[in-house]
Amino acid sequence: xxxxxxxxKVVFFDWDGTLVDxxxxxxxxxxxxxxxxxxxxxxxxxxxxxxxLSLKDYFAQILMPSEWKKGVDLFYQIAREYRLEALSFFSQxxxxxxxxxxNNIPMGIVSNKESFFLNLEVDHxxxxxxxxxxxGSGEAKEDKPSxxxxxxxxxxxxxxxxxxxxxxxxxQVDMSCAHKAGCYPVSVGLHASLYxxxxxxxxxxxxxxYAMLVEIxxxxxxNEKTNCS
Numbered sequence: 001x002x003x004x005x006x007x008x009k010v011v012f013f014d015w016d017g018t019l020v021d022x023x024x025x026x027x028x029x030x031x032x033x034x035x036x037x038x039x040x041x042x043x044x045x046x047x048x049x050x051x052x053l054s055l056k057d058y059f060a061q062i063l064m065p066s067e068w069k070k071g072v073d074l075f076y077q078i079a080r081e082y083r084l085e086a087l088s089f090f091s092q093x094x095x096x097x098x099x100x101x102x103n104n105i106p107m108g109i110v111s112n113k114e115s116f117f118l119n120l121e122v123d124h125x126x127x128x129x130x131x132x133x134x135x136g137s138g139e140a141k142e143d144k145p146s147x148x149x150x151x152x153x154x155x156x157x158x159x160x161x162x163x164x165x166x167x168x169x170x171x172q173v174d175m176s177c178a179h180k181a182g183c184y185p186v187s188v189g190l191h192a193s194l195y196x197x198x199x200x201x202x203x204x205x206x207x208x209x210y211a212m213l214v215e216i217x218x219x220x221x222x223n224e225k226t227n228c229s
Contacts, residue, residue, distance in 0.1 A: 008166040057112075108153050163183075
């Protein structure tokens with residue numbers, strides 16, 4: 001691979017669609033919410049193309065002002081019943097986290113998922129030890145695409161934004177957040193590249209991103225040996 005950047009000093013991840021495959025589950029729950037409110041919902045394909053907003057922002061966008069808060073409450077009621085049902089991660093996600101940890105790269109999560117469910121899912125996979133900080137929806141003054149949650153996560157980790165701080169996500173919301181925060185936007189998947197605030201580094205999927213990281217760390221190791229010789 002050509003034109004790969006140097007090693008990151010810290011890596012923050014989005015959660016849904018980046019490390020964990022929750023699309024089908026989220027669609028199922030929102031479809032049920034819409035049914036209970038007397039509405040039909042968009043197709044699964046259209047749902048995948050919709051912005052990865054926080055739940056409250058998403059429902060405020062698709063429901064009437066008089067009912068979006070009820071929609072949020074219904075979502076959480078339904079989600080508590082089967083949120084971990086069939087929850088899965090992308091096959092290379094553990095390898096990515098282990099590789100970064102092996103190379104002493106601090107990691108964190110910045111997600112638009114409500115904190116209770118986000119932390120529940122992190123613990124479900126036994127991944128808490130990988131992350132220095134975990135920030136969910138509502139913890140910062142605004143959710144993504146604002147820079148606020150990423151800047152809040154950096155502050156919690158006693159870190160500063162910059163080009164060596166990577167934010168890895170799958171959507172335009174994530175890329176916009178990274179750009180606004182002055183960090184390095186990395187996309188896993190093709191969807192985020194379709195917009196103006198595009199990623200600087202792009203991988204087609206987690207497997208390709210893992211291969212990129214391996215090459216970056218190998219190159220860094222070779223450079224260190226050369227400098228010491």
